[in-house]
Amino acid sequence: MSKSTTTSDHRESLLRMMDAADALPGAAALRTRSYELLNLPAGASVVDVGCGAGRAVAELAEQDARAIGVDLSEQMLAAARHRWPDADFRLGDACDLPLGNGAVAGYRADKVFHDLPDAGKALAEATRVLAPGGRIVLLGQDWDTFVIDSDDPALTRTIVHARADRTVNPRAARRYRNLLLDAGFEDVAVEMHTGVFTDKTMLPMLTGIAEAARAGGAITAEQETAWAAEQTERARVGRLFLALPIFAASARRP
Structure with a gap:
């Protein structure tokens, strides 16, 4: 198998995962809520940082915004351009955006800041590209707050925390308010939206965090197998329970 084929297969697998996430109960409503929080006037420019395959960019454009998608991944941008050929997608980093000073009225970042080692630097860049009064x-x-029902809560706690520890900035979301205040933003508000899952939809994510915990040495292979088997059985008989709190923070640039 060629390297290009392997890369293509990985991209398609990632796209399928992203599409599945976008289709989860409440996901579309949360995206819509984020657009409401931006409160953009018609025709205003907005950047979606970490745009991935571009769904939010396309949806913002449907609401008469001049949406710009920025992502670090050439593969994701290629997929986004294929799906939304009329949209504006650009290669760039959250800490070095391909935009001029005060170029946009809105800035949106969905599931991005947990991957950033320096959230303050990214918010300084957000301040630079936002026009005064921009949202x-x-x-x-x-990533420390996965609520999972299990027959072994101590092991579950170890698995959740071990997976969090493999994330660059796992507690970024709980810090959104203070990060925005530190960066000089005003009218800072935070909402929490909790997704509750009780079927097999999220089983791959659960077995994935157990695999990551085992790979990091936090649990043994036997513990991974037993915990994954329990969650798989719970999914089979309709007894799986996972709650994921999602934080949505909004603010205004002075």
């Missing part, structure tokens, strides 16, 4: 919206989950 910022940050969305994301706290």
Whole structure:
């Protein structure tokens, strides 16, 4: 198998995962809420940082915004341009955006800041590209706060925390308010939207965090197997329970 084929397969697998996430109960409503929090006038420019395959960019454009998608991944941008050929997608980093000073009225970042080692630097860049009075919206989950029912709560706690520890900035979402205040933003508000899952939809994510915990040495292979088997059985008989709190923070640039 060629390298290009392997890369293509990985991209398609990632796109399928992203599409599945976008289709989860409440996901579309949360995206819509983020657009409401931006409160953009018709025709205003907005940047979606970490745009991935571009769904939010397309939806913002449907609401008469001049949406710009920025992502670090050439693969994601290629997929986004294929799906939304009329949209504006650009290669760029959250800490070095391909935009001029005061170029946009809105800034949106969904599930991005947990991957950033320096959230303050990214918010300084957000301040630079936002026009005075511009709105910022940050969305994301706290990686230490997965609520999972299990017969072994101690092991579950170890698995959740071990997976969080493999994330660059796992508690960024709980810090959104203070990060925005530190960066000089005003009218800072935070909402929490909790997704509750009780079927097999999220089983791959659960077995994935157990695999990551085992790979990091936090649990043994036997513990991973047993915990994954329990969650798989719970999913089979309709007894799985996972709650994911998602934080949505909004603010205004002075």
